[in-house]
Amino acid sequence: MTADFDAIVVGSGMSGGWAAKELAERGLKTLVIERGRHIEHGTDYTDFKAPWELPNLDAVPEREQVHYGGRVIAASTAHFRIKEDDHPYSVAEGKPFRWFRGYHLGGRSLMWARQSYRMSEMDFEANKKDGHGNDWPIRYADLAPWYDHVERFAGISGQAEGLPQLPDGQFQPPMELNCVEEIFRDRLHETFPTRRLTIGRCAHLTAPTAEQQALGRGPCQSRSLCSRGCSYGAYFSSLSATLPAARKTGNLTIVTDEIGHSVVYDVATGKASGVRVVDAITREHRVYTGRIIFLCASAIGSAHIMLNSRSERFPTGIANSSDMLGRNLMDHVSGLGAGGYMPGYTDQYYKGRRPNGFYIPRFRNVTEDADFVRGYGFQGGASRGDWRRGGGQAGIGAALKQDLRKPGGWSVWLAGFGEMLPNPDNRVTLHPTKVDKWGIPLLHIDCAYGKNDLKMARQANRDAVEMLQAAGFQGVNERKAEPDEPGRAIHEMGTVGMGRDPGTSVLNGFNQAHDVPNLFVTDGACMASTACQNPSLTYMAISARAAHYAAEFLKEGKI
Amino acid sequence: MSISRYSGFSRRQLLSGGARIAGGIAVGGGLAACADSAGQEASDGLAARLDTLTTRDALRRPGHFFSIAQFRLLERISDLIMPETDTPGALAAGVPQLIDRMMVTWALPETRSDWLAGLAAIDARARREHGVAFARLEPDTQFDVLSRHDGEALSASDRAYRQMKSTIVEAYYCSEPGATEELRYDPVPGPYRGCVPFDEIGRTWAT
Numbered sequence: 093m094t095a096d097f098d099a100i101v102v103g104s105g106m107s108g109g110w111a112a113k114e115l116a117e118r119g120l121k122t123l124v125i126e127r128g129r130h131i132e133h134g135t136d137y138t139d140f141k142a143p144w145e146l147p148n149l150d151a152v153p154e155r156e157q158v159h160y161g162g163r164v165i166a167a168s169t170a171h172f173r174i175k176e177d178d179h180p181y182s183v184a185e186g187k188p189f190r191w192f193r194g195y196h197l198g199g200r201s202l203m204w205a206r207q208s209y210r211m212s213e214m215d216f217e218a219n220k221k222d223g224h225g226n227d228w229p230i231r232y233a234d235l236a237p238w239y240d241h242v243e244r245f246a247g248i249s250g251q252a253e254g255l256p257q258l259p260d261g262q263f264q265p266p267m268e269l270n271c272v273e274e275i276f277r278d279r280l281h282e283t284f285p286t287r288r289l290t291i292g293r294c295a296h297l298t299a300p301t302a303e304q305q306a307l308g309r310g311p312c313q314s315r316s317l318c319s320r321g322c323s324y325g326a327y328f329s330s331l332s333a334t335l336p337a338a339r340k341t342g343n344l345t346i347v348t349d350e351i352g353h354s355v356v357y358d359v360a361t362g363k364a365s366g367v368r369v370v371d372a373i374t375r376e377h378r379v380y381t382g383r384i385i386f387l388c389a390s391a392i393g394s395a396h397i398m399l400n401s402r403s404e405r406f407p408t409g410i411a412n413s414s415d416m417l418g419r420n421l422m423d424h425v426s427g428l429g430a431g432g433y434m435p436g437y438t439d440q441y442y443k444g445r446r447p448n449g450f451y452i453p454r455f456r457n458v459t460e461d462a463d464f465v466r467g468y469g470f471q472g473g474a475s476r477g478d479w480r481r482g483g484g485q486a487g488i489g490a491a492l493k494q495d496l497r498k499p500g501g502w503s504v505w506l507a508g509f510g511e512m513l514p515n516p517d518n519r520v521t522l523h524p525t526k527v528d529k530w531g532i533p534l535l536h537i538d539c540a541y542g543k544n545d546l547k548m549a550r551q552a553n554r555d556a557v558e559m560l561q562a563a564g565f566q567g568v569n570e571r572k573a574e575p576d577e578p579g580r581a582i583h584e585m586g587t588v589g590m591g592r593d594p595g596t597s598v599l600n601g602f603n604q605a606h607d608v609p610n611l612f613v614t615d616g617a618c619m620a621s622t623a624c625q626n627p628s629l630t631y632m633a634i635s636a637r638a639a640h641y642a643a644e645f646l647k648e649g650k651i
Numbered sequence: 652m653s654i655s656r657y658s659g660f661s662r663r664q665l666l667s668g669g670a671r672i673a674g675g676i677a678v679g680g681g682l683a684a685c686a687d688s689a690g691q692e693a694s695d696g697l698a699a700r701l702d703t704l705t706t707r708d709a710l711r712r713p714g715h716f717f718s719i720a721q722f723r724l725l726e727r728i729s730d731l732i733m734p735e736t737d738t739p740g741a742l743a744a745g746v747p748q749l750i751d752r753m754m755v756t757w758a759l760p761e762t763r764s765d766w767l768a769g770l771a772a773i774d775a776r777a778r779r780e781h782g783v784a785f786a787r788l789e790p791d792t793q794f795d796v797l798s799r800h801d802g803e804a805l806s807a808s809d810r811a812y813r814q815m816k817s818t819i820v821e822a823y824y825c826s827e828p829g830a831t832e833e834l835r836y837d838p839v840p841g842p843y844r845g846c847v848p849f850d851e852i853g854r855t856w857a858t
Contacts, residue, residue, distance in 0.1 A: 142827070142830075142838065143825040143826075143830055143857070143858060144825055144826050144827045144830065146825075147752075147756070147757075148752075148753050148756065148757040149749075149753070149818070149821055149822060149825055150825075151757065153756065153757045153758075154757060154758055154759040154762060155759055267843050267845075268843055268844060268845030268846070269845050270845035270846060271845065271846040273845070274845075274846070298842070311842070312842075312843075313839045313840060313841055314840040314841060314842065314843040315838065315839060315840065438849065439848060439849050439850070440846060440847070440848065440849060441847050441848070441849040441851075441852050442843065442844060442845050442846065442847055443837075443840055443843070443844040443847045443851075443852065444837075444840035444841065444842065444843035444844060445840065445843075445856075445858065446843040446845075478855055478856065479820065479824040479834065479855055479857070480817075480820075480821070482817075482820040482824075483813070483816050483817025483818075483820045483821065484805065484813065484816075484817065485805070486801055486802045486805050486806070487798075487801065487802075488731055488732045488794070488797055488798055488801050488816075489731060489732065489734055489794060489798075490734055490736050492732065492733075493733060493734070493736055493738075493740075493833065494736075496820075496824075496834075496855060497833070497834065497854045497855055498849075498854070498855060499849070499855045499856070
């Protein structure tokens with residue numbers, strides 16, 4: 093049977109872009125299916141609008157906020173936000189979960205915070221060592237060359253630190269810390285010799301390579317308008333980097349406004365034969381056939397498609413003989429941390445709007461003990477107050493104007509991101525009765541933090557407060573006592589986990605479904621644990637690696 | 652884009668809807684279609700109940716939210732909060748017009764009510780303390796009344812006033828003169844420099 097395509101990739105974001113690039117570069121005719129609309133790099137961005145060119149002070153009209161969960165949305169970024177009432181999901185009673193989505197070409201690679209950290213050997217060993225979750229079927233050494241590969245192409249700026257818990261990578265020159273951040277770093281290192289503060293490692297070009305320049309990408313201009321899309325292509329996204337590279341091969345086809353409905357299973361071959369889609373506009377169904385299928389539709393999205401891929405062989409969803417499909421949903425424990433202000437240093441300022449902060453890598457259960465397993469890292473930043481303080485401070489007239497001509501004092505924030513343990517009871521399922529406007533069953537999310545997660549959160553707050561106080565910050569307060577609800581870190585993972593045992597996991601060490609050898613899942617769904625680092629870089633490396641092996645297996649006639 | 656200094660509207664200009672402010676914010680014309688008629692009615696009902704704001708309250712310009720009296724009051728408050736100094740102030744920056752437009756195209760009825768209540772509270776203070784509408788006070792007295800209102804309303808976490816003041820401040824510093832003349836505006840800074848003496852920059856960054 094002749095397939096329409098050699099490879100089908102569902103999703104065009106962080107993982108899908110990488111899968112498409114690597115598959116197309118290996119000569120495979122590759123189809124990318126995106127459920128959202130087309131976005132043209134550059135022309136569809138709003139990053140050249142000055143503040144006074146944005147109507148309504150850049151706020152989405154109040155009556156439209158209902159589409160965004162009642163939130164105030166910048167109108168200049170609303171083109172990357174779904175109208176949530178068009179895309180409902182349900183949650184278990186008393187267990188809130190926020191599911192942020194990016195339904196457009198490029199997905200959340202246009203919306204991410206661009207922080208890029210490697211997982212370490214201790215992260216890949218953690219499940220095995222403390223018995224939570226499935227042992228990862230890969231180790232750091234399996235992924236290290238692929239981290240190198242994706243960092244060189246994507247462009248990650250950062251400072252090498254030689255830390256075992258946060259391996260160094262192929263870095264472009266680091267961005268600078270500002271004065272107060274340097275003071276914080278020095279005092280932190282003095283008080284806590286085993287804790288480190290380093291500049292954030294972020295997917296922004298600071299010294300573009302020839303390969304990056306050939307794709308039309310230039311260095312970061314410190315405008316901090318990333319969330320509107322970057323016409324300079326300075327930050328990594330599917331639109332600035334992977335999809336253009338895939339397109340250069342001549343092997344890429346992209347369809348947009350087509351919603352992944354299910355993977356079609358061929359009982360005769362024991363393989364997936366294609367992907368059924370629903371046209372988002374006409375609601376027509378069609379099937380694309382392909383020799384290998386990559387699901388890169390986001391952790392929850394890929395699980396959703398698989399759960400909806402029901403057949404006689406797989407009545408509860410494709411490749412679900414283990415009953416693990418949809419289980420072990422995780423996010424990072426977030427909302428933790430503290431803030432404070434630093435008196436003085438008013439003769440010091442900075443130039444540019446750095447789209448990056450600093451990072452304090454994990455120290456709990458690395459160099460310092462804890463009464464919980466795993467740990468957390470902190471992102472943070474220091475800056476001076478701007479004119480916004482004028483709205484809430486007493487005083488009017490020329491004196492107020494004169495005061496706001498000078499920047500305000502220095503303040504700092506720390507935000508912890510903790511490792512949430514895998515728990516098979518945290519899961520997504522198909523809603524038994526409700527369907528969306530395309531007739532696809534809604535997703536039901538049942539997820540809550542466990543004891544370890546909450547214990548960790550409390551310690552993260554204490555550590556944040558203690559570090560700021562030790563460094564001389566004043567007015568130090570923890571951000572909030574309890575973490576945000578899961579989903580808020582927008583680092584959802586698990587649901588189609590990797591593992592060694594087909595009886596307890598869905599994917600093997602090549603991200604290949606144990607039950608369906610030509611089906612691969614390489615987005616956050618595949619993660620057997622979350623570590624505490626921002627995960628996108630790992631999705632990139634895992635996607636590139638899986639694409640490499642999938643192409644090899646296909647060539648060798650194994651799948 | 653040129654910025655014309657504010658010279659004040661004549662009442663006739665306001666009534667004819669022919670007023671225009673340069674500086675990026677066009678007013679009048681074409682807005683009527685955007686008005687949310689239901690919200691307008693709700694706000695009108697509230698305005699009618701606010702007996703402190705009766706002067707010419709019924710006079711409205713098509714496509715605008717605030718009555719002429721309300722708009723005059725908003726202009727004075729904007730001007731008092733962000734006056735012209737050695738750089739243009741809120742009036743030259745078109746702040747009152749921007750806020751009026753936001754009421755029409757952006758705000759929900761509750762927010763519009765907040766604004767009317769916020770304006771009415773300032774007028775009420777003038778009447779209580781001086782027996783006349785805020786607009787009829789001498790500029791120095793207006794400054795004195797608004798200064799005290801500002802301090803008390805902010806320390807009492809008065810939502811309507813806090814919203815009014817922060818919007819006026821934001822609208823001013825996001826305007827072209829506010830960002831580029833009053834503060835420092837650098838649309839494309841290039842590589843970030845972390846430690847720069849403040850004297851080298853001289854003023855707060857606008858963005």
